[in-house]
Amino acid sequence: MVHELSPAVGHLVQHNLSCRGCGQVGLNPILSLGHTPLANALLREEDLTGIELTWPLELAWCPDCSLAQITETVPPETLFRDYAYFSSFSDTMVAHARSIADRLRETRKLDHNSLAVEIASNDGYLLQWYHKAGIPVLGIEPAQNIALVAEAERGVRTISEFFGRELATQLAKSGQQADVIHANNVLAHVADLNGVVAGFAALLKPSGIVVVEAPYLKDLLDHVEFDTIYHEHLCYFSLTALNRLFAQHGLTIVDVERLAIHGGSLRIFAAHTDSAVVQPAVTRLLEDESHWVRDAALYALFGARVESLRTELVGLLDTLKDAGKRIAVYGASAKGSTLMNYFGIGSERLDFVVDRSTVKQGFYTPGTHLKICDPARLLEDQPDYCLLLTWNFAEEVLKQQSQYRQRGGKFIIPIPEVRVA
Numbered sequence: 001m002v003h004e005l006s007p008a009v010g011h012l013v014q015h016n017l018s019c020r021g022c023g024q025v026g027l028n029p030i031l032s033l034g035h036t037p038l039a040n041a042l043l044r045e046e047d048l049t050g051i052e053l054t055w056p057l058e059l060a061w062c063p064d065c066s067l068a069q070i071t072e073t074v075p076p077e078t079l080f081r082d083y084a085y086f087s088s089f090s091d092t093m094v095a096h097a098r099s100i101a102d103r104l105r106e107t108r109k110l111d112h113n114s115l116a117v118e119i120a121s122n123d124g125y126l127l128q129w130y131h132k133a134g135i136p137v138l139g140i141e142p143a144q145n146i147a148l149v150a151e152a153e154r155g156v157r158t159i160s161e162f163f164g165r166e167l168a169t170q171l172a173k174s175g176q177q178a179d180v181i182h183a184n185n186v187l188a189h190v191a192d193l194n195g196v197v198a199g200f201a202a203l204l205k206p207s208g209i210v211v212v213e214a215p216y217l218k219d220l221l222d223h224v225e226f227d228t229i230y231h232e233h234l235c236y237f238s239l240t241a242l243n244r245l246f247a248q249h250g251l252t253i254v255d256v257e258r259l260a261i262h263g264g265s266l267r268i269f270a271a272h273t274d275s276a277v278v279q280p281a282v283t284r285l286l287e288d289e290s291h292w293v294r295d296a297a298l299y300a301l302f303g304a305r306v307e308s309l310r311t312e313l314v315g316l317l318d319t320l321k322d323a324g325k326r327i328a329v330y331g332a333s334a335k336g337s338t339l340m341n342y343f344g345i346g347s348e349r350l351d352f353v354v355d356r357s358t359v360k361q362g363f364y365t366p367g368t369h370l371k372i373c374d375p376a377r378l379l380e381d382q383p384d385y386c387l388l389l390t391w392n393f394a395e396e397v398l399k400q401q402s403q404y405r406q407r408g409g410k411f412i413i414p415i416p417e418v419r420v421a
């Protein structure tokens with residue numbers, strides 16, 4: 001158990017740190033989630049008696065460019081040490097990728113002379129749709145084993161390197177400039193934001209387009225998605241902050257869409273500034289954000305809502321426990337780690353965790369040390385309640401677990417508000 005839980009509000013002082021977006025020194029605190037272990041650092045049984053490292057987890061915002069970010073940068077070699085396995089994409093994710101690829105192929109009139117690039121292209125889940133349509137592709141994926149799968153199984157040409165200014169310049173010099181660059185859920189993970197956006201500018205053809213998807217700060221705040229804050233996520237974007245960041249590199253955001261995926265995301269389209277035609281959606285959303293993006297009171301309210309959620313959820317679990325109910329957890333996710341560690345809930349209230357990912361089964365959750373089991377255990381043990389920590393897939397999970405529910409099992413969904421289903 002990680003016991004060092006500092007209050008979410010109060011005792012917060014301005015940080016003498018530089019903003020990852022604009023370099024301004026001095027960040028305003030929003031919320032402190034105390035010291036937590038790394039959200040994806042699952043433990044083996046033999047690790048349980050050892051010392052578990054924790055890092056401060058604190059969200060702050062830049063008064064200059066408005067970028068929300070955490071204050072600690074855990075070294076990538078520590079953070080990603082266990083990332084040698086595949087991200088498993090749900091059918092929803094692959095369909096989502098296909099729809100944007102098909103749309104761009106048509107609207108941008110891409111052909112065999114074009115090039116579509118994805119940064120952090122994983123196993124080729126997105127670029128495969130261009131490749132199948134005869135459009136040349138290039139994936140950039142640092143994990144070599146995953147890059148190999150993209151090539152072998154999907155025919156997606158992939159180079160296994162970290163993307164930044166240097167690699168982009170090399171590619172451009174070798175005549176490989178992109179008509180489309182995709183970066184889905186990448187920017188939040190990057191410490192050198194400016195290096196990556198400079199890379200976009202260097203790699204992009206004069207008439208090309210960059211398409212970036214990132215979880216939206218407004219959805220995080222409105223829906224109290226505080227559990228999406230963990231050390232792997234360095235930044236939490238608004239359009240205002242992205243607009244400034246891209247402008248620093250001669251890129252202009254020309255269009256924006258709000259997506260429901262991942263609890264609410266932004267999809268932005270950016271072009272070289274000298275060829276940019278800005279759509280009204282961008283102006284509208286920037287105007288909307290001007291009312292809240294630098295509003296300290298809104299950030300304070302968010303902190304207070306996190307505290308009420310804690311009181312409510314812990315209260316419910318205690319009531320159930322006192323009534324002799326057995327409670328399990330669904331989802332050994334990074335989000336779940338933030339929630340359980342910050343709320344201080346573990347084996348005293350919860351029995352075990354189930355997760356569909358076979359690479360996680362048999363391990364233990366960081367900080368809380370709950371054993372991760374196959375979801376079949378829900379039917380074997382039939383606990384009375386199951387705390388659903390992958391709430392972003394609530395509908396999918398509830399459907400999959402219909403048998404557990406038919407036998408009287410109930411799910412507790414904690415976000416955006418505590419409800420039992």
Ligand SMILES: [Zn+2]
Binds near residue numbers: 023062064
């Ligand atoms: Zn800034």
